[in-house]
Amino acid sequence: MTDRLSRDLASGVLHEAITEIAEAAARVILPYWRVGTAVETKSDDSPVTQADQKAEALILECLGKVYPEIQTVAEEAVAENGMPSHAADRFWLIDPLDGTKGFITGKESFTVNIALIQDGVAVAGVVTAPATSVSWRTGISAGERVALRRRFGEAWQLIRVRDRPADGIALLSHSMSDEEATRLAARHGCTRWQGMDSSMKFCLLAEGRFDAYPRTGPTHEWDTAAGQAVLEAAGGRVLASDGAPLLYGKPGFKNGPFVAMGG
Ligand SMILES: Nc1ncnc2c1ncn2[C@@H]1O[C@H](COP(=O)(O)O)[C@@H](OP(=O)(O)O)[C@H]1O
Numbered sequence: 001m002t003d004r005l006s007r008d009l010a011s012g013v014l015h016e017a018i019t020e021i022a023e024a025a026a027r028v029i030l031p032y033w034r035v036g037t038a039v040e041t042k043s044d045d046s047p048v049t050q051a052d053q054k055a056e057a058l059i060l061e062c063l064g065k066v067y068p069e070i071q072t073v074a075e076e077a078v079a080e081n082g083m084p085s086h087a088a089d090r091f092w093l094i095d096p097l098d099g100t101k102g103f104i105t106g107k108e109s110f111t112v113n114i115a116l117i118q119d120g121v122a123v124a125g126v127v128t129a130p131a132t133s134v135s136w137r138t139g140i141s142a143g144e145r146v147a148l149r150r151r152f153g154e155a156w157q158l159i160r161v162r163d164r165p166a167d168g169i170a171l172l173s174h175s176m177s178d179e180e181a182t183r184l185a186a187r188h189g190c191t192r193w194q195g196m197d198s199s200m201k202f203c204l205l206a207e208g209r210f211d212a213y214p215r216t217g218p219t220h221e222w223d224t225a226a227g228q229a230v231l232e233a234a235g236g237r238v239l240a241s242d243g244a245p246l247l248y249g250k251p252g253f254k255n256g257p258f259v260a261m262g263g
């Protein structure tokens, strides 16, 4: 394809554009953090705040201006209007505030997520952590896809997964008991583990600070796509239970179990 989106994807312009949008969304979210923001409950019992809704509205407006022809699948729009019946060949997956439970209790590990899916593959993505003003994204260097990190306003640094040490450390969702977590980490060759909310887990693997993120419980595709794009660009992998890379545009935009790995 030789349309503008394809050219922007190949040149790196698209990766920079979605990062600007994610960082603008972070600036919308931050005033709602640690101020006792009101919490509503969605029909699936998960929490939502004005921060989620306002950040998503900004992201959809900005993406619509830059790439008007591309389908968007976004967490709060789905909660409001239902799941789209199909996925286009190319579409955006958007989670304006991943880790909402941690956000509400004042923790730092909540993120803004935007990913471009092409033929089922997460080909570009940005994850931004408003509380610490850090972004991780895909980019293009010498024609190759790379992973980058920066604090807002600072220069981008290339990041890469580390070779797995003998005493690897797993990152795990908080949604399990300590016994389950220890067993799950050991099953993936890790002697230690740490609990963490949100897609930041993928990014810390991409930076080479941790080694595996196994997930047995359900997630939606917008929870994982941007993190997977960053991790793969840093040399890592995200595998579904069939051992193949996790793909997107599945029925109900739902993921089964997966394991994300560094080096
Ligand atoms: N039963 C379920 N079905 C689908 N997704 C679920 C789920 N339970 C939790 N999740 C997803 O897991 C995410 C939290 O992951 P983690 O535990 O790694 O922080 C939530 O993101 P949100 O906070 O955006 O709602 C939510 O979408």
Ligand SMILES: [Mg+2]
Binding pocket: 095, 097, 098, 099, 222, 223
């Ligand atoms: Mg989420």
